[in-house]
Amino acid sequence: MKKTTIVDKAFLIILALSLATCSSPVPPTERDLGSISTPTTESVSPVEKVASPTTESPPQMEGEFADVVFMNGVVLTMELDPSQAQAIAIRGEQISAVGNDEEVSQWIGPNTRVIDLQGYTLMPGFVDGHNHLFSQSQFPDQGMWDVQDLALSFGVTTSAEAGVDAQLLDQILKVDQDGELRLRASLYLLHATSCGEDLGFWYQDHPPSRPEGAKLHISGIKVFTDGGSCNRPAVSFEYVGEGHGDLYFSQEELNQIVMDAQGRGYQVAIHALGDRAVEQSQNAIEAALDGSPNTPRHRIEHNALVRPDLVSRYTEIGVVAMIFGKFPACFFVGDTSKFKYLTPPEYISWEWPYRTLIDENPGLHFAWHSDYPVFSSINPMEHLYGMVTRKEVSEDGVTICEPLDWAIDDRLSVEEALRFMTIESAYSLFREEEVGSLKPGKYADMIVLSANPLSVTPDSLKGIQVWMTMVSGRVEYCSSEQQWICPPSGGGEED
Ligand SMILES: [Zn+2]
Structure with missing residues (x-):
């Protein structure tokens, strides 16, 4: 009998235990990007990652609020903590916050476009x-x-x-x-x-x-x-x-x-x-x-x-x-x-x-x-x-x-x-510090799906449709039947 991998077990256990906790934004300048001269050797293997959630105080000034907030969904982060969330806030090209609805709602300002996911799934592109x-x-x-x-x-x-x-x-x-x-x-x-x-x-x-x-x-x-x-x-x-x-x-x-x-x-x-x-x-x-x-x-x-x-x-x-x-x-x-x-x-x-x-x-x-x-x-x-x-x-x-x-x-x-x-x-591709998961400071490359791959039967996976594709906060694809889920194409632009 084939054994389950350590990675797999760790992911599942943490998936089960995780609460939708808000992660703090990381200024882009502090991120350790893989570069030619000093490629990062940090492993992204889940068994080696240490979960250290912190809570960021919400924006105080208008210029800090999100451009777009998706709420009331299933957000698969591809991170360990939280592995699933309800909501995500985007400002400009990047992610400002990931967490539950209450936490992320603090990023909603007077000009923020709020989109109700109605329980649908959002994940990294x-x-x-x-x-x-x-x-x-x-x-x-x-x-x-x-x-x-x-x-x-x-x-x-x-x-x-x-x-x-x-x-x-x-x-x-x-x-x-x-x-x-x-x-x-x-x-x-x-x-x-x-x-x-x-x-x-x-x-x-x-x-x-x-x-x-x-x-x-x-x-x-x-x-x-x-x-x-x-x-x-x-x-x-x-x-x-x-x-x-x-x-x-x-x-x-x-x-x-x-x-x-x-x-x-x-x-x-x-x-x-x-x-x-x-x-x-x-x-x-x-x-x-x-x-x-x-x-x-x-x-x-x-x-x-x-x-x-x-x-x-x-x-x-x-x-x-x-x-x-x-x-x-x-x-x-x-x-x-x-x-x-x-x-x-x-x-x-x-x-x-x-x-x-x-x-x-x-x-x-x-x-x-x-x-x-x-x-x-x-x-x-x-x-x-x-x-x-x-x-x-x-x-x-x-x-x-x-x-x-x-x-x-x-x-x-x-x-x-x-x-x-x-x-x-x-x-x-040396891009794991930029994309591939959803956390504050990463680029807002994400998709909205017609169903949650973790919930459907294996035979149903092939039929899951992509309703929206966003790259760097900009909608690059929107299903003609699901326009309600796509913020206007300018939604990812800086003010
Ligand atoms: Zn080939």
Whole structure:
């Protein structure tokens, strides 16, 4: 029987014990933001956080009152204390207070817009740790505005573009310069392509840059080390009658890439689907860190097939592990004859082993990524549904594919999955001090949902709708049927 993680237990216990207590605002200047030169090493793991609620005296002057207050709701903070609240106050781009209705009502002034949530759920916007959203803008009739619209309509407020070439970089920089970046974007510049072509340090004029509160960050580089794309197999162990997947670099070559990028201050995100690529990536990160903690937060992407002897090495090295949300149940039950790298039965337990990885690496940082459009939906609710049920909504948007027996044991809880999709994915992007949870001083990136993910049945998760998406206090998406819940678009502006 699978054991519940320490993280999970701690979260649940604290969830049950927590009262909706008001937290004090923290001046933005005092916050310790992860920076290039001195990345923060503070863990956001819930077992290590100390709850120290304090009560802030309410505003005394008109200029201190909130612009918007949401009340009478279920506020999932993704913090430990309080983990749930009723109300939240926003002033300008940031959160002023989180607490119960009575506490937060003290932030209501003569010009504050007060919105009654009527019991509906408000939570942090989703942080997608790895996708290819902006690259989709290069298709006809789909501009930068449209792809942002798509993500925002599903509640994604931070998006990491995992593989930016020179042309796409120019386009995204222009969107930012024109003031048309509507969600936060963290960029990973492409060092080696999906076919393994080494592009070298073409991006050296674009050093890592993560200014506090900026929508656009240049966070790191992306390296492909095996297939699973470019029509090449990724499942890479050797077995009778089959070949083994491609590795794009020798160990020495990959070590050099990671070392050089680290020396220039970049975080490195390494695509590794198959076990040989996972092992090679672990080795390269271990060599670059040379015994030091993983303060550059080097990541391994996907981790789709992990040999048992590699599981404990994640903690030994301190790798940040990026995990898929959707489970490819349709792939496993469908006609797979065209795929030449199906996992043979004796290795099937190595596939998508996230439950095992999480249980055997307590305290390690795991983060969700949609990998849209590799998975055809960016909708976080379908990914949450996939993590919790291992079922998949097929590309037609209707058909449900059931998981095979071997996959069912690897389900995650809603509580842990939501953390991977918010505060933990923010950590993977050096943004956990800005977003990913709701507390005073953080940016008001939040969403209102049609139902509480912690209350509905697992099968209902996929149907939860996003009614409002707010980024930095500004409404960037409002469902046409639920206008009542959205403050006017100017509601987040400074007076
Ligand atoms: Zn990807």
